[in-house]
Amino acid sequence: MQVQDLLKQTDKLPNVPDVVRELIQLLNDSNAKYSDIAERVSHDQTISLKVLRVVNSAYFGLSRKISSIDEATVLLGIDKLKTLVIASGFSNSVTSVEGIKLSEFWADSFRVAELAQWIAKRTSLVEAEEAFTVGIVHNIGRLLLHLTEPKIAKEIQVLVANRKAGRVKAEKDLLGFTSQDAGKALMDLWKFPVGLGDAIQHHKRPFDNDEPKPLACVLNLACYLNACIRNDRDYDLVREGFPMAVAKAAGLPEGIVYELDDALMIGDELNQLLH
Structure with missing residues (x-):
């Protein structure tokens, strides 16, 4: 294989959202316009709601409720917003x-x-x-x-769980990579x-x-x-x-x-x- x-x-x-892919591709682009990215994030309702929930949690301890991605960007900075968006986008990329x-x-x-x-x-x-x-x-x-x-993945899990092989060896033996x-x-x-x-x-x-x-x-x-x-x-x-x-x-x-x-x-x- x-x-x-x-x-x-x-x-x-x-299924990784386009806005997450854009963010990752722009990681090392010093000329990127993050105001455009923030606008794109706002248009992805699922990610926006999750990010705002985290921003308004006790973890950040903000003195008032944040109701928009623009506000979140101003208060947290684009770097923190990016990490939240990337985490949210990937964790929603598959359902089961x-x-x-x-x-x-x-x-x-x-x-x-x-x-x-x-x-x-x-x-x-x-x-x-x-x-x-x-x-x-x-x-x-x-x-x-x-x-x-999934069948090969399960075989690998069984080998590792039963200590018959380390994961790298089990994967190479059953997959070739x-x-x-x-x-x-x-x-x-x-x-x-x-x-x-x-x-x-x-x-x-x-x-x-x-x-x-x-x-x-x-x-x-x-x-x-x-x-x-x-x-x-x-x-x-x-x-x-x-x-x-x-x-x-x-x-x-x-x-x-x-x-x-x-x-x-x-x-x-x-x-x-x-x-």
Whole structure:
């Protein structure tokens, strides 16, 4: 099987709103007119309502109720608005997936995104918005696999659950490629920035390349911290296991290990977008 065999099943691909695609394509465009984007967001009622609900939540602690996307942009800034729109757009891109509980899948992706953003703010090599976006979509290849080949996806899940194989080996044995490869192919199909697809494809093993990409390293670290949170790992063990070689390649200072307790406190405020 080839990755393209999944992409040919166009009726089964996630349906990402146009405004979200535009935002991601404009991530690195300093000349982008974000007033136009805010106007487009306003016209997508589903996304607008979800974003405004989060903006008006206790998390932001605003002194008055915000009733429009324009107001939200002024108060929060376009960068925060973009992250909310991208998170909302992807979490609504599919309604049901065989073998995946979507609320858990997206909650996990949201946390990886926030962790990636937190890490990126501590290095000059990666933009925080780009890190957030790649966190949201880092597992999109697995979603694609379950949408297009649910039987094979279930076989892989069983092998991993029964500890017969790690996920990468199971995917290569049954598919001939990994879900990270599938994720990159989907990013390329959607014409998203090349760096996003590369980071998705290489984040599990960032040193497989001669020159590890900082964004892939940031995503690797975010996934590590997310696993620590999910497994309620003791803080000392989190620090001991923190992959410093990856952190160095991401451009992070050595003292980052003493800030990890802040990262482990990242909450789940974005989960409001799932309701």
